[in-house]
Amino acid sequence: MMSWVCFPLAGLVWIGREPVWFYTYPQKTRRGRCPDCGGQLCALDDGATSIAFNFSALDDSSDLVPAFQSYAHDAVSWLRPVPDTRPTAAAGS
Template sequence: MLGGAPAMWWAGFERVTWTGEGGEPTWFETFPGKAKRGFCPTCGSRVAAVDCDVPEIGINVPALDDASGADLTPVDASFRRNAVHWMPPVPDTQRCPIG
């Protein structure tokens, strides 16, 4: 990666069951009392986010075992210049209603 933040593809869920090696992520409070990020306890990859003003847990979609569902189709893309070459670009984006 050449500077900036890595490209990520997030989906929101009301409930999550953690599976796989290590189980639940290791949580780090990015902004105390406002936001925390979850990292894989085995490899350190970013897998989840919780923000106090959003009622869902955000999951980095490539961390899912199956990301093929129609409800996981991206609608927006941030940090496009840092997108990995092996993920298809988001064709038609719309502005996120949050933020």
């Protein structure tokens, strides 16, 4: 199970090459893979205002504070549990 972190699309700037995109759910959700190694980097729903990045794809995640956790029962053992929260429109859900 992968861990994801979401960021607003507004202001997102790709440094280097943009991921190679493919649909995992036709006309709904695209996944972005590294154009060099093929590793899964991100997920983007059509019409969304935020993008989800694979936690392990980030260079430095030490200052990120999780606000929501999906599939907590499948979380990796080294990731600290997130309190039971629910996404809100203000959080970009």
